[in-house]
Structure formats: C-alpha cells, structure tokens
Amino acid sequence: MYFCGVFDGHGPSGHKVSRRVRDQLPAKLSTVYHHIKITGRSQSDVDAFCDDVDDSNSETREPNSRSVRDADDPVADLVFYRWKSSLLRAFREVDQELSLDSSIESYCSGSTAVTIVKQGDYLIISNLGDSRAVMCSRGEIGQVIAVQLTVDLKPSLGKEAERIRRCKGRVFSLGAEAHVLRLWLPDEDSPGLAMTRAFGDFCLKSYGLISVPQIFCRKLVEEDEFVVLATDGIWDVLTNFEVVKIVLSARKRPSAAKLLAVHAIRAWKSRYPSSKIDDIAVVILFLKPPPLEKSLSDISHVTPDSLSHLNSSISQYTRRSISSIDANDVCDVRETNKGKSHNGLSELGEGESLVDMTLNFPRYSNARHRSRSMTKDGDF
Template sequence: MGNCSNNEASFKSSNNNDYLRTGTINIIKRNYLGNKIGVSKVSFENTTPIKLQTSIGFLGNRSIKVHGCIIPGLDPRGEMDKECQDNYIFFIINSSVLCALFDGHGKEGKKISAFCIDFVGTYIKKYINKFETDPEETLSKMLEKCDKKLNRSKIPNEMAGTTAVAIYINANNIYSASLGDSRGIIATINDVFIPAPIPTHNFYKPVSVKKYLKPVALTTDQKPNHEDELVRIKDAGGSVEQITDEFGRPVGPYRVWVKNKDFPGLAMSRSIGDRIAKRVGVIAKPVCHDFKLYEADQFIVIASDGIWDVMENIEVVNFVEKYKNQCIESTDLFPAKPENSSIARMLCEEARYRWYGIIEAEDVMIDDISCIIIELDEVSSPSKTQVKERNVQAFLSIAISPDINNTSSTEKNLNLLLD
C-alpha cells in the first residue's frame, strides 16, 4: 500500500460507520522514476451490490447465520467497463453448510464463474449423501469435475478461468478445497491480543474489539513462485516471471508463461479453466484440508482477493467481530451502515473503502469484492483449552532469478496481459 498525503477525499461521513456512494479521490501522478509530480482529482460513483443473501439454520444444535455479498469492481476514471466476475453459492442442508466462491479472470471470467455456480449447485444436490460420508474427497472431485465439464462446454477458456474455494461444515468438522488465491479463514477465541497492522493510508475504519480472536487459515493461496508449484510448472515446460514495465522493471506478482512467450500470464498455479496454462503445469486439483470445529470458533469468512489484497486476516476477523452484532438487515442502500447492511456487505464496503488508498497511490482499478460469512452461535462458556493447533499445508515462496527458467529474460509487456 502506498502513502497518501494531504488527502482531500470526500468519501468521509459525519458517521464514521457509514460508507458513501460518491466522492472524490486524489490520484498521485508519478514520473518514470516513481517520484510524485502532481495529483489528479477523480470523482466517481460506487457500484451497488449485485448479490445479497442471508440464511439461518443449524450445525447440529448450534444455530448459524450465513451471509453473502458481491460488490462489482470499478474503474474510477471511467475509461474501462469492468464486468463483475465474482460469484458464490451456499446451502444449509441436513444440519450442515456447503458453500463455494469463485473469482473469474480473463475475457470470459464472468461466464466461467457463473458456469461453476450452476455446476456446483447441481452437484451438491445430487451428491449430498457423499458430502456427509466422504466430504474431503467429494469436494475435491466436485472442483476437478467442474473443470473437466467446463473444458467440454462452449465457453472459451484457453485464456480465462476462475479461482475456487469450497467448504463443507457439519457439527464437528470443517473441510475445505481451494484453487488459486481466494481464501477461507475461521475466527476463534484467543487468550492473547493479536495486533493488527495500521494501513499506510487514511482509508480505513479504526476497529477496537473487546474479545481477543485469532484467525486460522482454512485454505492456502497457490502461487507459481511457491517452490513445489514452480517445480511442477518448470517440468511441464512453463516459466515463472514477473511482468515488466516500460523501463524493464519487474512489477506485481509472479506469473505463469509459456516459455519465451508473453501469455498466458496467470498469477496462480491452480485454477479452473485456463487451458493454455494447463499445458505448462497449472492444474485443477485443489488443495484440501480438514479441521475440527470447536466451541471457541466464532465465525468463518470466505472471500475473493478483492478483500485479501487490502486487508490482513486479523483485520478481517476484528472488523467482523466489531460489526456483526450491530448489523440489522441486508439492503443495497447508501450510505451503507450497520442498520441497513449485513455483515457480509459491511466487510465488502470496508474493503472497497481501503481500495481508495491503493488507487490514490498506484492509479489502479477497484477489484471485484465478494465474501461469505458464516456466523456460529455463541457458546456460553467455550473451552479454549480444548482447541488444538490447526495448520494448512504450507508452501515455501521463493524469489526467482532471471535465469531460473533456463531462458533469456523475455519482457512481458503489461499491456499484453489479460487480467
């Protein structure tokens, strides 16, 4: 995140809990050395949430609320039409919860995430008994079969695809399967306070909580510069490099390329779709985990990188803890505030608010933002001593030297990259 100076943004409200519809931000202009040379004032109107849902049910004897929200991304300058490519689905069936979230990318990303929603909805209803008897294997097969069926469909997916997070929860356990960099976490009661980082810009709502919580990862991001993933991609004939700007400087995350080519430029090592990337080591086999569910567990958050790119896990946990009991109803009204928003919308609005600071410093677009939040009923005296350490499969991220791909350093032009 970049630093912003003397910000005159008009997204401020007399009520610190409100998120406004319109405002003005100051985008920093920089020269080729990255030095600030001026400021460009940009006024814009925020997009309205396009999907808002809330359902109630039970996990065994424990009552739950499930909330979902999608906020489309936006080009603040209005120079590009941005089609929302996020989507989600959830079910409460037989005292269990099944949910899946997808973040599409590429020209057909919206169609692909919608295809996945249709496939998952049908699959869950057809195989609900298998989720109860063998949840981890069934989640994994669901996403792999979705990828295969997409490949047989008429939707072009050579240079387009989607991330995926699918989670099954019953009264005793949580099972997850993920592809790409969408993420799931669970908040559990903790004995000690975990400090949250302070953003380096002014666009955030200060949060203080009375309850100490700890975020526990339910999924692990899969990036091409993770050591095991990199080996597989290289063995398949691919390369992993960053893109370069007009001055040859590396920019952004590591991406997957066909060796000596400027495509596909995929910033993840596993996904649904992305046929060209599949030829050079990207796979659709999800990373799966299973965990015990404890009385000390408070809520689960599943979200696209529209949230994780601007908020750390502990920030998300503290934000949800502060506002979840204040939220009264779910609407798409502005100004958005606890009285007219679900906790899922409040979290998405906070993430969007933080994107303003990124825009001012880096002149980028606001990403699509989506999440599912599963609130678990409070247990009167949860036992923290029974909670055992829960860890996801760890990947080792490594820096990649220009010659690691055994090829000359091929500049990947930012303008050629399909987002």
C-alpha cells in the same frame, strides 16, 4: 449441513466461467458425495486420495494446527476421506464439462474457488487459486484470533512453481512488478496468470496449471465463531486480523459482508488511488447463534460515516463494471481489476500482491480451442 463458496473469474469470459462453476459445483458435489457414501471406496478414489498433489507438498499443507486427521478418531478420518474424495471428483468433472462447453470461452478465461462444507462439528475446506478462507476464533482469555484456513496457491510457492516448470510452463515476473510471479506459456508471453490452480484456463492446462483443489478438514470447537470466504480483492488490502475485527464490528450479521466490502473499497481508494479496485466477493458463515446485543466496545472503531453506507436489512453490496452480478446473489460484492497488498504471512500467501490478473491473452482459434479441449481427459 451447509455449503458456501466464492468464485472469482478472470479473463475475457471469467464472469461466465465463475457463474457456471457456482451453478454446477454444489449439485455435482452432492451427487458425488451421496454416491461415495452409498457405494463406499473405489480404487480410483483411493488412488486420488493417496496421490493428491498436496500430500507431499509441505508448502501447501494445512496452515493451522487442528487437523482432524487422527488415527484415534475414525469418525473424523471417514468424514475427511468422503469429502476429500467427493471434492476431488466434483472439481475434476466440473472442469472437464467446462472444457467441452463451446458456449463459454474458457481457453484463456477461468475462475478460482474457495468453498467450505460444515457437517456437524466438522469443517471441510477446499481451495483452488488465490481466494482465501479465514476463521475467527478465541484464545484462552477470549482474545480474537484470525486463523487462516487456506494457502494462496500462487507461483511464489516453490512446489507450485516446480510443477509448472516441469510441465514446460514458465514462471517469472515483469520488470514493472518484480514482486509478482506469473505463469506463462512456453512460447508466448501470455497470459501472465498470477495463480497456479483454477477452473478453465485451458491454454495452460498442459503446462502445469491444474484444477485439483487443496483440501483441509478441521474439527470445530467452542471458541470458533465464524468463517470469512473472500476473493483476493479483500486480502490484497486488509490483513486477516483486520478482516475478522471488521466483521465483529458489524451491528447486525446481515450487514457484515457489506461492511467488510466497504472497508476494503476504502482501503483500495486510499492506498492505491491510481489503481482500479479488484473484484471483491465475500461470504461469511457464522457458527453460533447471534448474541443478544452488541457492546459499545465492539463497534467503537467503526465511524458513523462508514455505517452511513449500510442498510442492515440488506446483505448484498454490488457495484457493476465489466462483469455484472445477479441481484439475488446474497452477500456477493464485486469490483474490477487489481492492485497491491501489504505485509502479512508470506508463507500462507497473505500480503502478496496482484496488479493485473491477466496481462494479455494467447492467440487462439475456435478450432484450436476445441482440439485442446477434446484432449484434456488425460490431464484431469
């Protein structure tokens, strides 16, 4: 069994929020999963399973066609139920504990999360925010296929925006970036969050922002090769297909995440030379043993110049700026601030751009933060 995740912080203390989630979520998920496995289904888990906000949301259903939810496959259904119940509860509890932690300013800071669990032939994907998971698979004649496993949860999705407005939050774009919808408080033009689900950001939790992940389950087949988890700093400048081709071009697997980051950084500098580079974090889970050797055709489009930046013995690339990364965060890559994207699958969120994750922050005091946090129980 494997667990992988990428957590993208935003706001003044976003780096602290994302680290806290990174450190707590795996252990929390493991504890909850084993509890559900031993005790069986509780009524609250069944209610959460049936009433999850995504069940009736056609815009945020699984973007690929091979879902394992099949009445003829009771094993798959049980796997999906256990993990979905566990993920819903783990995400809820981590967010609740974050709201009560006075050592981290999470009132106007938060974090996205995209995670996968691989258990045998099953892949369980959860998504909170605008990071993304993409799988490389092969077609009938061996052609490369990029399969987007998640949906970018942004205010541009009709059902997400409808929930925000129903909770008295506001959704609109600024004149300078008319193509980017953002989430705002009802009585202040802040914080301008470009996503609709996140850990933290408690200033918006009463106005439609939620910490309920979107969860999918997929049964793996022989044609599936690897999964890329990455923050929007990758997807804003590279298409899904470009990403999988870059990973395939890596001479050695330990260098694949760094190679992808190098290409994304270059794309940012080339396409948006006046913009700061967005946060970039990449984790790649390979599903098969490595091939004995790479053919020359696999790496023909990678220039010697790009490969000169790499060291195949290192699987981490870090550039420090306003937020820093621990030296032992394997395959973690970070830069700062937002830019724009290009064409892609608009329904799934590919190609939608972010210019600045948070434009400004709501006025608050420590007392207001504590009072808000202590009243969150009914909102989870």
